[in-house]
Amino acid sequence: MANYTLEEKDSFVVLGFGTDLKSDYTDYMGINQEKADFWNTVNEDGTLDKLKTVAENESVFIVNEAVNNKMMHYVGVLTKETLPDATRVIQFPQGEYVVVKGEAETAEVLHETLTGMAFGEALPAAQDVAYVGGPNTSVEMGQRDGKVFGEMWIPVVRK
Template structure:
């Protein structure tokens, strides 16, 4: 089984700007295009300006029967978010945490999602993902690689 940890996390808030994911076949390209667009048009910089730390969140969440993907930052509840932003609440509790590093954010996101949802969760005997937002957290760079973690809320089976 892949290397992972289970960690207790306090509840936290992410403010994100999103895009709907409509087909799984083109999902990686749609995510990459979305991130490129918000980096170019200044939206990501606007989000970074209200962040409480340097982490960048790539959040996946089902909202009103739509699969949504958000670029977001951790904030405190009192911050004034951009009008088109969504306030995403992550619950207090246990999280599956998968760590990794890759040359690009897109590769890191794909790798960590693949490990969490393709390896760890299907093989887990003591815990399960029951829905809710999950996130790939870009935490920084070192030696030419981007490092981060996948955070998936889980419950005991």
């Protein structure tokens, strides 16, 4: 079972660059491949480095959001600034969040692990709350002992 906490968070804004995931929402292998391809692109073409120049802190946000009936996937940072070619300013609501902590060898594996733990274990175990949509994010917070550590944040409401 995934260990999780319920935490109150203030609203926050993530500036991101994103991609429209084309795979069916039940095609986990296809979705994961699209996300991996996107992650490789933003690391290689300088997009992530560009975002970090306007970031308020060291955290990198990997956001999933449904927009206009499309599954969107973003890499972003906390900032009050903007970049002319950024894809989206993503608003996260004030309220309770299911938070799952973890660590992994790479940022990509961290994101996949946290997503699986959060949606496969923590949310089903969180009996008093429900995820009703909206953006969710894994947050890469840094490195220690050769591993990437971070958290998954999913906004929830009381049942």
